[in-house]
Amino acid sequence: MSKNPTLNSMDRCSKEVLRMKAFCLLLILFISMLVVSCAAAAEIPSPTIPPATSTAPPVSTEEMISHKADRVMEALHDRDLDRLASLVHPTLGIRFSPYAFVREADITVTVEDVPNLLSQDTVLLWGVYDGSGAPIELTFEQYYDQFIYDQDFANAEEIGYNRRIGGEGGTINNIPDFYPGGMMVEYHFTGFNPDYGGLDWRSLRLVFMQDGGEWFLIGIVHDEWTT
The missing domain is CATH 3.10.450 (Nuclear Transport Factor 2; Chain: A,)
Known part of the structure; x- marks a missing residue:
């Protein structure tokens, strides 16, 4: 007995929807991780460069x-x-x-x-x-x-x-x-x-x-x- 064409079409649609949802979830997770990573990097203070000092010896x-x-x-x-x-x-x-x-x-x-x-x-x-x-x-x-x-x-x-x-x-x-x-x-x-x-x-x-x-x-x- 052959399957109902309508059911086959619905199965394909369901699978496609699931794949799209999975892709969206992965994309959201990736974006979230990227945002967290950028925020953490922003909190790391840049190294302080000491001001240049004169190397000339003091005059006695x-x-x-x-x-x-x-x-x-x-x-x-x-x-x-x-x-x-x-x-x-x-x-x-x-x-x-x-x-x-x-x-x-x-x-x-x-x-x-x-x-x-x-x-x-x-x-x-x-x-x-x-x-x-x-x-x-x-x-x-x-x-x-x-x-x-x-x-x-x-x-x-x-x-x-x-x-x-x-x-x-x-x-x-x-x-x-x-x-x-x-x-x-x-x-x-x-x-x-x-x-x-x-x-x-x-x-x-x-x-x-x-x-x-x-x-x-x-x-x-x-x-x-x-x-």
């Missing part, structure tokens, strides 16, 4: 002071007081001391007056000569030639940072006590005439003070052997 205080001191010495060598003024402390000015022992009475000049010092012909009292006690009465230019740049300190034999390298003169070096927190750079010659056995040494000491993160010149101290 001694290096900063050395650079400043060299600029001061170049200005003194060139007798360029405009350049010197740019390195002087803006409010404290600069004190000039003829010998190692710094005194309150030593002449202090404001930064505004520094550029014109060499053109002034006024005779000032800078202290007394160590040994004789005679007054040091000089114009600034005369003082400059005797107690600031009396030797070519820009080409000194030795340079010391925050330490005395010169010999003992007739006065005590009180720079650390007079300028607490300051930094000193000494330019030194051991002597010039062998017959004097080093007693004709010379030193020029530059004193710097920090203000607002920058170092400024506040003192120029001359030193030599005296009797």
Whole structure:
């Protein structure tokens, strides 16, 4: 007996519907898994890249002071007081001391007056000569030639940072006590005439003070052997 054509057609339709349902279920399952996977990936934080850091070594205080001191010495060598003024402390000015022992009475000049010092012909009292006690009465230019740049300190034999390298003169070096927190750079010659056995040494000491993160010149101290 042959099967009913209508039933055969219904069977085929049922099977086709089942296949479509199965396909749809698989498709839904795949889409669901894809959505979950994307959501999980979105929750994974991206790696943090550290900011670039400079590999240059930090500049030491001694290096900063050395650079400043060299600029001061170049200005003194060139007798360029405009350049010197740019390195002087803006409010404290600069004190000039003829010998190692710094005194309150030593002449202090404001930064505004520094550029014109060499053109002034006024005779000032800078202290007394160590040994004789005679007054040091000089114009600034005369003082400059005797107690600031009396030797070519820009080409000194030795340079010391925050330490005395010169010999003992007739006065005590009180720079650390007079300028607490300051930094000193000494330019030194051991002597010039062998017959004097080093007693004709010379030193020029530059004193710097920090203000607002920058170092400024506040003192120029001359030193030599005296009797």
